[in-house]
Amino acid sequence: MDSLNVEQLIGSVIQGALGGKRKKSRGVARFLTGGRSSFLNASTLLALGGLAWGVYETMTQAAGTPAAPPGPTPAAPRPVASGPVVPPPLPTSGAVVAPPPLPGSVGAPGVSPEVLRVLRLTLSAASADGVLSAHERDAILAQARSVGAEAIVTPELEAPRSLAEIAAGVADPRVREDLYTLAFSIVRADEQVLDGERRYLDELARHLGLDAATVTRLEQQAATRIAEASGM
DSSP, rough: OTTOHHHHHHHHHHHHHHSSSSOHHHHHHHHSSSSSSSHHSSGGGGGGGHHHHTTTOOOOOTOOOOOOOOOOOOEEEOOOSSSSOOOOOOOOOOOOOOOOOOOOSSTTTOHHHHHHHHHHHHHHHHHSOOOOHHHHHHHHHHHHHHHOOHHHHHHHHOOOOHHHHHHTOOOOOOHHHHHHHHHHHHHHTTSSOOOOHHHHHHHHHHHOOOOOHHHHHHHHHHHHHHHHHHHH
């Protein structure tokens, strides 16, 4: 995936999701992805999994060999039979070396389960009204394509996950709140939450284990920051 990082991956999908919506979204786009002080950068979402291994720390240097993920100290090498040592073949000039998959990664090599969770929630929130139109889908894919993430995003669009699956296993209270804030911001954009969207958010809150008081606080905080970003 070349030097694509988590911010590029998630940011492109958020921009696509907002760009395809029928609501105004200038303020929420700035709130979620507008630079170093944005929610995407400031929240723990990008800290998950140590930047999720970067998604793929860096592309190779001149030789084209990917950096190895941290692991246990290797054991002493076993004796080998005597004879000429045959070196491994050198990488072909200009060849792209695929990153190794992360442990536990499902469906997208080089992308951690936690980053996939954020990606899937973003796509889910984009269709909170019950349908993802062709226009919305095209907007998401266009943004993903622009940062080289189309191969990751397309399978997720074709096989959307349920909220129960997306929210399963989130233990950190801060992460649960951040996930809700992300979804609420995409659903709301710069306008109001519609009835069908409210049912979606209620279901998400239930799966994340957030009580009504917490939901109200998170929504008020997000709405305030979206309004501030809209006026910038």
